[in-house]
Amino acid sequence: MGKVMPLAILMVMITLLFISWGNISKYNTRIKAQFNGYMTAAQEYEDKKIYVDAVMQYENAFSLKPDNYDLAVKIKELYATLNNGGQYIEQYLAACEKLRKMNPEIAENHYVLINYYWDQEAYDTAYEYL
Numbered sequence: 001m002g003k004v005m006p007l008a009i010l011m012v013m014i015t016l017l018f019i020s021w022g023n024i025s026k027y028n029t030r031i032k033a034q035f036n037g038y039m040t041a042a043q044e045y046e047d048k049k050i051y052v053d054a055v056m057q058y059e060n061a062f063s064l065k066p067d068n069y070d071l072a073v074k075i076k077e078l079y080a081t082l083n084n085g086g087q088y089i090e091q092y093l094a095a096c097e098k099l100r101k102m103n104p105e106i107a108e109n110h111y112v113l114i115n116y117y118w119d120q121e122a123y124d125t126a127y128e129y130l
Contacts, residue, residue: 031064034064035061035064035065038057038058038060038061038064039057039058039061041053041057042054042055042056042057042058042061045057046078051078051081051082052082054078055075055078055079055082055091058071058074058075058078059075062075067102069099069102069103072095072098072099072102073099075095075098076092076095076096076098076099079091079092079095080092089116093113093116096109096112096113097113100113110130113126114126114130
């Protein structure tokens, strides 16, 4: 009995390890499938020039992979396209800010924010970004 107990505990631990790995694998597969679904839907909406729905799908995909810089650029570009009437300015500025935080070395990300706040005569905020 004394030799069987450690072996039983070891077997239980190995079984739990394999179950954990399986669950992680299923979770990653499900996240990847969701991400691909959002990206496919977004591309279809964008091809049809339904930019509001496209950017919403891209935002959903970005929430699954928040370190995807190219996706953040795509979101910023779509908000720039939607912002012709000025109604999406907050979302556009938030996308620019997100890009600035993700990669502070790229000057364009700062430049857009500086110009916007300078044009709005919010000089203190413009200087903060400068």
